Amino acid sequence: MDFKELDYLITLADEKNISRAAEKLFMAQSSLSHFIRQLESELGTTLFIRTPRGIIPTASGEQFLVHARNMLQEFHIAKNELCELNHLVKGTIQFGISTYRGVYLLPDILRRFHTQYPGISVSITEKTSRQLEYEILNGNLDMALLSLPFTVLKEEDIILRRADEVKLICSPDHPILKIAEKDPKSGIVGIPLSAIGNYTFVFSPPDMALGYTARKLFHDYNIHPIAYPTELSPLLATAVVRSENALAFSSAALSHLAPELIYLPLLPGKHNIELGIVFSQKGATSKACQIFGKYFVE
Missing domain, CATH: 3.40.190.290 (D-Maltodextrin-Binding Protein; domain 2)
Structure with missing residues (x-):
């Protein structure tokens, strides 16, 4: 099982729907269904229950997902650390922001950041601040721009404010x-x-x-x-x-x-x-994330 397949599994759990997950992953629904069957056969257990409304992780599935998220998070941390050894030549930042703030903040910030660090890509997750809090907690993002007050995070988690x-x-x-x-x-x-x-x-x-x-x-x-x-x-x-x-x-x-x-x-x-910039555990160790965050408070 490779890291791409871990991403398949986590996307299935997050979307709770095979069709939506396949669309988000840019792959055929039949291929994703085949992946689930093959993985369940390999593990000898059922990971998801199929319902008329979508899919729900079983107890075994929930346990496996914890490990899958941790493995993917550790992979991203290691990847970013290696990239930073090469003076920020390559790397990816998983960043969360609401549609509203993304519209007026991101065009200028992304332009300036990519001009200075062309090898660092920014993968954007577009959700409300409340939803993004959970993405940070689950380790799905490196960092996010959130509005206060928080619902699950704490104000002491804020690294930068605006x-x-x-x-x-x-x-x-x-x-x-x-x-x-x-x-x-x-x-x-x-x-x-x-x-x-x-x-x-x-x-x-x-x-x-x-x-x-x-x-x-x-x-x-x-x-x-x-x-x-x-x-x-x-x-x-x-x-x-x-x-x-x-x-x-x-x-x-x-x-x-x-x-x-x-x-x-x-x-x-x-x-x-x-507003506050918040890092996940993996984002907090990333020099690229720290630099990107400063663009929001300049």
Whole structure:
């Protein structure tokens, strides 16, 4: 059994569906099914139970998966250590980030990183911060950019930090612009949080950083806005704000992707989403990961 086949096994367990796993691995479903049967025959035990909804690891399968993940993790650690002996000429970073942050952070960071380290490839896993926490815990990733607060990791696990300012977005003709005011302490012109309660607001799901932040701010300030009928991802919320008379929260760093919208600070004070770079056990020993992480806080 080689390391590629270990990856097959772990992908099957993660996807819980042969068809999805085969698609992710860029191989035929029949070939993957044959691999499972062959491995189970070789081991003399059943690793997965087939159900109408997919596949579930058996007790034997769960035990074998622990060893498979550990072996693959040790292989990646050894591979990266050898690559770093060659002055970062070759190597791979398994990196996790949410779609929303990847859209506005990765293009510039990847361009600069690959210019300096062309032999280091970055394999990107795109999931929510909550999902990525488990990927880090399971050793499936070297590192990830996560939003706080964490659900399973601890803040002391954070290696590097950055903050993204949260702003209110609206169309140029939205009536809320008429009540913009200057903060007497900072002199910044923005929108009082209390005013948002009179307008339709597009929420993101609570397991996303902007969705969590919106609910916390409204709870803390006892604000009850008119909720848009459905929860949307931050990118789709931006699209709705473009076309309808609605408000949403967005990152200030995303303003270049929707320059036709108005990005306004929230008053009083300044409101940020705290982000942290977190390493897994294998990522923590990687010089390439440490260098890549610094690009997010420059």
